[in-house]
Amino acid sequence: MGAGHSHEHGHDHGPVNHGPAFAIGVTLNLLFVGVEATYGFLSGSMALVADAGHNLSDVLSLALAWGASVLARRPAGGRFTYGFKSSTILAALANAGLLLVAIAGIAYETLGRIAAPPAVEGRMMIAVAGLGILINGATALLFMRGRKNDINIRGAFLHMAADALVSLGVVVAGAAILLTGARWIDPVTSLVIVLVIAWGTWGLLKDSVKLSLNAVPDHIDEAAVRAHLAALPGVAAVHDLHIWPMSTTEAALTAHLVMPSGHPGDGFLHELAHDLEHDFRIGHTTVQVETEASEDCRLAPATHA
Secondary structure: OOOOEEEEOOOOOOOOOOHHHHHHHHHHHHHHHHHHHHHHHHHOOHHHHHHHHHHHHHHHHHHHHHHHHHHHOOOOEOOEOOOOOOHHHHHHHHHHHHHHHHHHHHHHHHHHHHOOOOOOOHHHHHHHHHHHHHHHHHHHHHOOOOOOOOHHHHHHHHHHHHHHHHHHHHHHHHHHHHHHOOOOHHHHHHHHHHHHHHHHHHHHHHHHHHHHOOOOOOOOOHHHHHHHHHOOOOOOEEEEEEEEEOOOOOEEEEEEEEOOOOOOOHHHHHHHHHHHHHHHOOOEEEEEEEOOOHHHOOOOOOOOO
């Protein structure tokens, strides 16, 4: 078996530093959680308390994502030959778990209030939730630029944008209570908030679990990559193809290429690595070239007579 190896990093410069955005977002939202929870209890509004609980979970989520982004930028070395890039995947999974806990707690408290909803102060609900719209909206804008290329950043953006919409719902609920005097509007609004959180959590949980199981990232078409490799000049077969996420922003690939005409040289491998990064956003490529029959490779697919 003739073998050639290419380990290319392409032009990937690693994760973008969103440290300042995280610092501002965590500080603003932590202050707001204290204000919202205090006035929620003073006004008797479970909708405000529910929104404060959600915002607290978002503060923890931002802190986890921030910590993971810092770890992901640390250089590889020792036993961590990939560095700590996959910490961003663990952070996304932990964030989904925190949201599930928040959902359970808010739903439990809210269901207890539906039977006997307490009196609430509609004007206070409107004032505090209105402040939430401003803070959550401003925080969402901090992550708007990086949301397209990083599930952690996209998660932070979506959380903050959803929070702004939830706060808008609380404002509407407060106005409805002032107009109608119906106490049931507050706990019902809280349940709607729970459903909104649950909907967003499902997407985050699903994506983070797939990444943690080394599934092919959603933005990469495995069949298209296989077809691209098989169509390369001199390639007779492709096997042992693996594509997995190294982090929430970087992907890696390994593959065996059967090339009976001989090793194509380093130029071929460098160009292949460049094309995989440019066309499929796979920045870490390792290719083994085999010049003999694929059956000689232990990792080749079994053939049947």
